[in-house]
Amino acid sequence: MSNIRALVAGHGDFAAGIVSAVDQITGRGEVFQAMTNRGMSAADVAAALGQALDATGATVVFTDLPAGSCTMAARRLQRERPGLAVVVGVNLAAMLDFVFAEGDDVAAALHAAARGREALTVIGGPARGS
């Protein structure tokens, strides 16, 4: 049985890179299946995502950019798969949170998104304002 719980799709090597980072930190990179949109039309991306969802049974897709073709494709797939959750703008903190969550994957995705938002911070730099 597949261990894959979510797909990660994005530009260039974004997905493969962030999955490799998850694996380096946790040893659990097999939770994700990575996919790139490189060289693909919008229809190709949607077809590949749909096939991957069917093959893995995953109910969560992480994507990199709101306007990206992977996000657009995932949104299209939600039309015929209303239970599918799409997390847009994923970062490593969100993915790590998802890896360790147990139980329902969609609930885990919601929690992971919140953790990812919290992790995005600016530390230091010149003082602003006043």
Added chain:
Amino acid sequence: MGLELYRIDDRLIHGQVVVGWGQPLDVQFIVLVDDEVASSDWEQELYRMGVPPEMDVHFDSVDDAVMHLAKYQDDSRAGILLTGDIDTMVRLVTASGRVPTVNLGGIHHRPGRTQRLRYLFLSRDEEEQLKALATAGAEVTAQDVPAARALTLNEVLSGEGNR
């Protein structure tokens, strides 16, 4: 200002357009010309969610785009016009007579097409359509992102673009 780019891209609104071109050109509006999208609220909502809130998106049929083109070209802000295929751009160029340039930004693999560039696959008929666009006065170039060199249609069709 006005329309800075007239682009054929089968992904329509996506990362290269919104960020790759949108940031350096300071794009404030996008004109998406597609008869199917122009008649579908669902499709429009899908594309609209992909752009920053400060960026306007106009969804036009080809007929509407022909009617509105002068207004878009005179806009004080920078904009990008998109079509998803060559046919649509040809109809717009022919009917309006006022599209100065055509950017080939992404036409991907499909049966019957030959790869010309990493992001550009063309059938014989499509190549003839592009030549006709050039003959009609539009400067046709291929360039996926601003940092790449714009390749002339001759370079694309002769294979020089891959060297």
